[in-house]
Amino acid sequence: MSNLAKLEFAALEISGKNYLPWVLDAEIHLDAKGLGEMIKDGNKTTCQDKANAMIFLRRHLHEGLKNEYLTIKDPQILWSNLKERYDHQKTIILPNARYDWMHLRLQDFKSVSEYNSAMFKITSQLKLCGEKVTDMDMLEKTYSTFHANNIVLQTQYREKGFKKYSELISCLLVAEQNNELLMKNHESRPSLVLPHC
Incomplete structure (x- = not known):
């Protein structure tokens, strides 16, 4: 040991x-x-x-x-x-990494950081096998896999014109943390219910 x-x-x-x-x-x-x-x-x-x-x-x-x-x-x-x-490991890893890439969806993760971790794991495997994955590929994968309920939000993020995947993820992480804080504040204080006249 x-x-x-x-x-x-x-x-x-x-x-x-x-x-x-x-x-x-x-x-x-x-x-x-x-x-x-x-x-x-x-x-x-x-x-x-x-x-x-x-x-x-x-x-x-x-x-x-x-x-x-x-x-x-x-x-x-x-x-x-x-x-x-x-060296044949590339022929084993590459099809699995391509499959994971094809099925990677932001909406399937509970948090942005979990999605980000999966994104980097898959892209690292692809790059190890000689596949080229650009920031634009990663941005498009993220935009196109937002949940259908967030289509307006997805459009707003697209319009910001991010050039780097890291910029989008940073923005999503901040938004997620702010949303969690708002929810905690909402849950910690009971809503004011006004009586009917």
């Missing part, structure tokens, strides 16, 4: 289901340590740098994977072998 505390990011699972985020994390951390070249073809590096990269990569592998690749001492060869083994 103490070994887990030392990990900078989650170890690559033997199933490979976390391969794509693992690759990004590994690349970023290797670059930060000055070891990013170790995983590239034809690198001209020192034995010490190769060893440091191998130590880092092996530490972030599932125990079963460590055993399977026990004899590999070159980080570039290990990297290539893992890529051959798991």
